[in-house]
Amino acid sequence: MPIRTILIIEDEVEIAELVSIHLRNEGFQTLLAYDGTSGLERFRQHPVDLVILDIMxxxxxxxxxxxxxxxxxxxxxxxxxAKQSDFDKISGLVIGADDYMTKPFNPLELVARVNAQLRRAFQWTGQSKPFESNLIRLQNVILDADQRKVLVNEQPVNLTPKEFDIFWLLAGSPNQVFSTEKIFERVWKEDYFDGANTVMVHIRTLRKKISDTNKTKRLIETVWGVGYKVYA
Structure with missing residues (x-):
């Protein structure tokens, strides 16, 4: 198995080095940056498999x-x-983060989450193919699981990983209703506690990105009190 490289972008040196030590003890290679600008530069210069990113x-x-x-x-x-409000967490997930941990944190839990994200990411890149077909066509939309791309009217649409996962889940079983609980458990791979708002926000931004704004005839339909489905 190749050694995975983790980029840590954290302005508190002690925290960055603590995280790095725990990751290296688990066999990862780490790169460190102590501000956003240098972190982005390191990301552009070095191939990395995952990024741990501070906000402030x-x-x-x-x-x-x-x-x-x-x-x-x-x-x-x-x-x-250090931001712990639900609004901050949802905002982070909506703009494209795959996970969100608040400080103070347990380094071993962070390592576990890193491993979970890497397993999920490399499932999608061909090491494991959970779907018989890696291409779905629905109306004017094409979903490509190999490249994790979506085309609407043959034009690419930039989705976050979670938005793509939700769309792929729904599109893979057209006309089947998925509850918010099922969507959260299948996409986030976590037990469902209060993920309804998270799912709702992701569905809302997904609809905007694919221009699914016709409330009388949507591709992604809300089944009130139940969940969501995609029309074939």
């Missing part, structure tokens, strides 16, 4: 860094932040 940093904050990363590719990103 000098020069360029984590949200800005993540926005730049998502313009390049879909490398998994875990936010690390």
């Amino acid at each position: 940093m000098p020069n360029m904050n984590g949200h800005e860094v993540l926005t730049q990363i998502r313009q390049i590719d879909q490398t998994p990103v875990i936010f690390l932040s």
Whole structure:
């Protein structure tokens, strides 16, 4: 198995080095940066498999860094932040983060989440193919699981990893209703506690991105009190 490289972008040196030590003890290679600008530069210069990203940093904050990363590719990103409100967590996930941990945190839990994100990411890149077909066509939309791309009217649409996973889940079983609980458990791979708002926000931004705004005839339909489905 190849050695995975983790980029840690964290302005608190002690935290960055602590995370690095735990990851290297687990067999990972690490790269460190102590502000957003240098972190983005390291990301562009070195192939990495996952990014651990602080939000409040000098020069360029984590949200800005993540926005730049998502313009390049879909490398998994875990936010690390002292902000603990649900709004901050949902905001981070909506703009493209794959996970969100609050400070103070257990380094062993962070390592476990890194491993979970890497397993999920490399399932999608061909090491494991969970679907018989890697291409779905629905109305004017094409979903490509190999490249994790979506085309609407033959034009590419930039989705976050979670938005793509939700869309692929729904599109893979057209006309089947998925509850918010089932969507959360299948996409986030976590037990469902209060993920309804998270799912709802992701569905809302997904609809906007694919121009699914006709409320009388939507591709992604809300089944009130139950969940969501995609029309074939």
